[in-house]
Amino acid sequence: MSPTNRTVVVTGIGATTPLGGDAASTWEGLVAGKSGAGPLTQEWAADQAVRIAAQIAVDPSEVLPRPQARKLDRSAQFALIAAQEAWADAGFTARAGEPQSSAADAAGTVNPDRLGAVIASGIGGVTTLLDQYDVLKEKGVRRVSPHTVPMLMPNGPSANVGLYVGARAGVHTPVSACASGAEAIGYAIEMIRTGRADVVVAGGTEAAIHPLPIAAFGNMMAMSKNNDDPEGASRPYDKARDGFVLGEGAGVIVLESAEHAAARGARVYAEAVGQGISADAHDIVQPEPAGRGIAAALSHLMDSTDLDPAEIVHVNAHATSTPAGDIAELKALRQVFGDHADHFAVSATKSMTGHLLGGAGGVESVATVLALYHRIAPPTINVENLDPEAEANADVVLGEARKLPVEGRIAALNDSFGFGGHNVVLAFRSV
Structure with a gap:
């Protein structure tokens, strides 16, 4: 197989989210239809128009040593926790290039020059920036942390993950608003497919639950103001949806060439088939209402991979619970796949996790991979009155999780879109 057409597989997963401190508890919450909002x-x-959010279930202070945590922005803390879990889950026991403690450990090694990291964030170290500015104003120049710059850098999470695993093939940070995490995984797939790396740790992270982002999103009418019912506020496809619920956390997967994974006897969760990318060129915040840009990304995915539409049985939708965006995505799926779209079990997991912005594509890729691995589609919760346009264009998994076909090879899509008109679609396939 040529180095520009290598098969890419998922061998490790990790997450820390509003539903749980690891991938297993997050998946359990998703399948159970649990809301992480509060x-x-x-x-x-108290003075905010929006007084709800989906906050992390397990604070990083409970996981990371204090001396390490105090040098990391919250977004980097999340990314490192998820990456550590994914790295261990993939069977790697030490930093790349370091001596192994046993022959068994040596079987799980990777050449650091063939190892990459791609961790995205839509906003970066915003809490560090704003908190340290408050320190500057209130306590003076000398009290500003000397760690401020590496903490606030958008590439801080990726850099720290790269340092943790010992990546030398490249450490990258795509920034495409709420499509960032998915774009990171797509970039990682291409790093392996084109021969730049054998293993890449990839995903997304975000930590933006802070007075300024809350006020800004609230004033632009992007977030739900259903303060009396936090758990029911994120309601994709419901006729009464009124915006997203801000979430925080990270999702990371370990991608690997199939040859490299086979050589070390790694467990494989799924094949990472490829990505489709486009831009709307329509508006800085509003989606193109007919879904043309999304359709272009879907078409790019299908044209650039060997994916058969008949294989696709599940879609983890972007579906943030906004009036315009939810329907545009479903129209695009219908436009590209026609009657095949009737067979997609569509899940909107942001109804449970909230919207993790740049971390969404990472967490939702973990969910998509596990949906294939366990052959079950998580539900979309909080839908009391399904929007007729949603009902006409998609088979939304409502209320309870749904079993996916148990026989044969199946595939799933993970959709992510962001302010600026960024569209990214990822495809995964069972093995």
Whole structure:
């Protein structure tokens, strides 16, 4: 097989989300239809129009040593926790290039020059930037942390993950708003497919639950103001949906060439088939209403891979719970796949996790891979009155998880879109 057409597989997963501190508890929450949203009880939230969010289930302070955590922005803390889990889950026991403690450990090694990291963030170290500015104003120049710049850099999470695993093939940080995490995984697939790397740790992270982002999103009418019912506020496809619920966390997967994974006897969750990318060229925040840009990304995916439409049985939709965006995505699926779209079990997992912005594509890729691995599609919760346009264009998994076909090879899509008109679609396939 030529180095420009290598098969890419998923061998490790990790997550820390509003549903749980690892991938297993997050998946359990998704299948159970659990909401991670709740009230914001911080003192600063009292004056906000939006007083709800989906906050992390397990605080990084419970996982990372304090001396390490204090040098990392919250977004980097999330990314490192998820990457550590994914790295261990893939069977790697030490930093690349370091001596192994046993022959068994040596079987799980990777050449650091063939190892990459691609971790995205849509906003980066915003909490560090804003908090340290407050320190500057209130306590003076000398009290500003000397770690501020490496903490606030958008590439900080990727750099710290790269340092953790010992990646030398390249460490990258795509920034495409809410499509960032998916774009990171797509970039990682291409790093392996084109021969730049054998293994890449990839995903997305975000930590933006802070007074300024909450106020800004609230004032632009992007977030739900259903403060009296936090758990029911994120309601994709419901006729009464009124915006997203801001979430935080990270999702990371380990991607590997099939040859490399086979040589070390790694467990394989799924094949990472490829990506489709486009841009709307329509508006800085509003999606193109007919879904043309999304359709272009889907078409790019199908034209550039060997994926058969008949294999696709599941879609983890972007579906943020906004009036315009939810329907545009479904129209695009119908436009590209026609009657095949009737066979897609569509899940909107942001109804449970909230919207993790640049971390969404990472967490939702973990969910998509596990849906294939366990052959079950998570539900979309909080839908009391299904929008007729949604009903006409998709088979939404409502209320309870749904079993996927148990026989044969099946595939699933993970859709991610972002402010600026960024569209990224990833495809995974069972093995």
